[in-house]
Amino acid sequence: MRAIWNGAIGFGLVNIPIKLYTATGESNIDLDMLDKDDLENINFKRVNSKTGKEVKYADIVKGYKLEDRYIVLNDEDFEAVSPEKSKILNIKQFVDIHEIDSAYFESSYFLEPQKNGEEAYRLLLKALIKTKMAGIGTFILREKEILCLVRPYEGKILMVNRMRYPEEIRDFSELKLPKTKDPKPEELKMAESLIKQLATEFDPEKYKNTYNDDLMKIIKAKAKGKTKKIETKEEVSVKATDLMAQLKASLETGKKKVG
Structure with a gap:
């Protein structure tokens, strides 16, 4: 390092x-940006906004716009x-x-x-x-x-x-948050039970970035001229549902996994 x-x-x-x-x-995964017509790499250049000409890195300075003009700062100013x-x-x-x-x-x-x-x-x-x-x-x-x-x-x-x-840290006061209404006692008790059921000591080794592995499988399949069938995902409903039923189902699922 x-x-x-x-x-x-x-x-x-x-x-x-x-x-x-x-x-x-x-x-x-490191993905490059390419021109879709000939698959050549896309390069980014530092250009003068007025002339459109490329500017060498050695000729670039830092400045702060104060009223209507820029005040240029050098290394000595920062030090x-x-x-x-x-x-x-x-x-x-x-x-x-x-x-x-x-x-x-x-x-x-x-x-x-x-x-x-x-x-x-x-x-x-x-x-x-x-x-x-x-x-x-x-x-x-x-x-x-x-x-x-x-x-x-x-x-x-x-x-x-x-x-x-x-x-x-941004102010969240403009967000639409739930009104200060206490949840139903039976729902709160069941939510607490679900949390306790899933509670364990934190082990970072249990977590892995599987998205990269899945994406790499697709890349290798495409390299061989194959296409991976897309599995349709069940959409998450935003409608009001029976919260109690969801909690009960979650607890039952957790019990089966433990068993």
């Missing part, structure tokens, strides 16, 4: 030199913004991770200690495991201030979860 950021974790007066690595990757944050992931508080709603979480990264930082790295890792806490902090990555959570992962490594700022 290749590090995408070098810096240090800072908590209290302790600094731990670290490297940041992307912890996840896409599992989608001048809170320079103390550019190389320090500053932990500002420690929290119980269960207090944070999952809506705030984004990308995940691994942290690796740099030379002379191994001892302090192990100390922070073990202390977080022992206290069952996680650190909330910020740092600068690719010209953005990142809000993040530092936590142990599988008891062996420190992981950074990038987080959304509160203003990035």
Whole structure:
């Protein structure tokens, strides 16, 4: 893996030199965009919106439109913004991770200690495991201030979860939500029973992206000149139905699977 950021974790007066690595990757099949007439690749170019001419990457700058003109920013301008944050992931508080709603979480990264930082790295890792806490902090990555959570992962490594700022969570007040009417007691009791019936410990190994496998079967079949028969899927009804009957049927189905 290749590090995408070098810096240090800072908590209290302790600094731990670290490297940041992307912890996840896409599992989608890589599909190319082609011209349907001759199946040649489609290329995308950076062009000047006024002249229509292609612009070399080296000639592209970043700017902010202020009133009626653009203010161009260079590397020095970005480095001048809170320079103390550019190389320090500053932990500002420690929290119980269960207090944070999952809506705030984004990308995940691994942290690796740099030379002379191994001892302090192990100390922070073990202390977080022992206290069952996680650190909330910020740092600068690719010209953005990142809000993040530092936590142990599988008891062996420190992981950074990038987080959304509160203003990035959209307001849902305009959505048509159910009115505050309590469900029928018998329906609620049966729903609780269904949840308990399906309750198990989380095992990520049980889940697999089967869509990619199914799509690859179609690709290989088409390569051999075959076509896969499409199975008709039963449409999901949006009409009002007997909720109690659905709950009973769900419970019975679950009992048969367990048996």
